Amino acid sequence: xxxxxxxxxxxxxxxxxxxxxxxxxxxxxxxxxxxxxxxxxxxxxxxxxxxxxxxxxxxxxxxxxxxxxxxxxxxxxxxxxxxxxxxxxxxxxxxxxxxxxxxxxxxxxxxxxxxxxxxxxxxxxxxxxxxxxxxxxxxxxxxxxxxxxxxxxxxxxxxxxxxxxxxxxxxxxxxxxxxxxxxxxxxxxxxxxxxxxxxxxxxxxxxxxxxxxxxxxxxxxxxxxxxxxxxxxxxxxxxxxxxxxxxxxxxxxxxxxxxxxxxxxxxxxxxxxxxxxxx
Numbered sequence: 001x002x003x004x005x006x007x008x009x010x011x012x013x014x015x016x017x018x019x020x021x022x023x024x025x026x027x028x029x030x031x032x033x034x035x036x037x038x039x040x041x042x043x044x045x046x047x048x049x050x051x052x053x054x055x056x057x058x059x060x061x062x063x064x065x066x067x068x069x070x071x072x073x074x075x076x077x078x079x080x081x082x083x084x085x086x087x088x089x090x091x092x093x094x095x096x097x098x099x100x101x102x103x104x105x106x107x108x109x110x111x112x113x114x115x116x117x118x119x120x121x122x123x124x125x126x127x128x129x130x131x132x133x134x135x136x137x138x139x140x141x142x143x144x145x146x147x148x149x150x151x152x153x154x155x156x157x158x159x160x161x162x163x164x165x166x167x168x169x170x171x172x173x174x175x176x177x178x179x180x181x182x183x184x185x186x187x188x189x190x191x192x193x194x195x196x197x198x199x200x201x202x203x204x205x206x207x208x209x210x211x212x213x214x215x216x217x218x219x220x221x222x223x224x225x226x227x228x229x230x231x232x233x234x235x236x237x238x239x240x241x242x243x244x245x246x247x248x249x250x251x252x253x254x255x256x257x258x259x260x261x262x263x264x265x266x267x268x269x270x271x272x273x274x275x276x277x278x279x
Contacts, residue, residue: 002169005253009245012067018077019066022059023240026052030236031229038217038225057088057139060244064088064143067248080143087142090149095135102127133171134160140251159254170250174243181239189231196224 013019029052037045058081065080066072106123134157141159142152160167190197196219203211217225 001166001253002173002250005170005250006173006246008249008253009242009247012245012249013241016066016072018072018074019063019245020237020241021077022056022063022244023237023242025059026056026240027233027236029055031233034225034229034232037213038222042213054089057092058082058085060139061085061088061143063244064140064248067245067252068144084143087147087149087152088139091135091138091142091152094149095131095138095153099128099131102131133167136160137247137251140248144248144252144255159251163254166254174246177242177246178239181242182235185231185235189228192227193220193224196220
């Protein structure tokens, strides 16, 4: 089922150019963020994160809607984006709030004993991964099953719990895709910027620990930052589109199989003698 979904996702991307918009826009905004933080500092660059956080759900809603209905064209894309925008955005904000609240609650006892700073990264990872794992399909549930804010989250958790083997296989394939696409691009990026990155190999642990974004900008220079932005844009465009199309195809196939294996609910009633009659 996982490999069939991947093939279908790639087929969807090959037939509909509008489905490339989410990854392409995310990649371009990320590249622009890299260029802005080099030229104007991180303060202005981080403001793009807000724009990206508000825009990407609209593009995903339009893309999911086209995958769901099979329609193509910009009108269908815009209509789907407007129809499902808040159904994707609001659950995502709720999930982010739950992650943040969980991290804070877990960190409070450690703050009391003064150990929060040491283990904070592990707390963030330990709280984020399980929540994301179970709520990963909330956006697809919102579109493909027309679910509300809380219902799409509940539905995502239900799908993951009912099919743990398929879900683990899905995430392993996603990890393989990231490695397959990201590793060659990382090698190309390192090769192009070998001379600029060479000083990193001579740094001792204390220097690496104090390494900052400003130092990396100075090390790469203007040309290196431009190359980094281009490679990042390509990586996000390719990876983002493949992963979300794969996710949509996998979810469609999963809910299709669930509906086939679920027995139909018979409609009927009992008479005064306790006998059941089908309507």
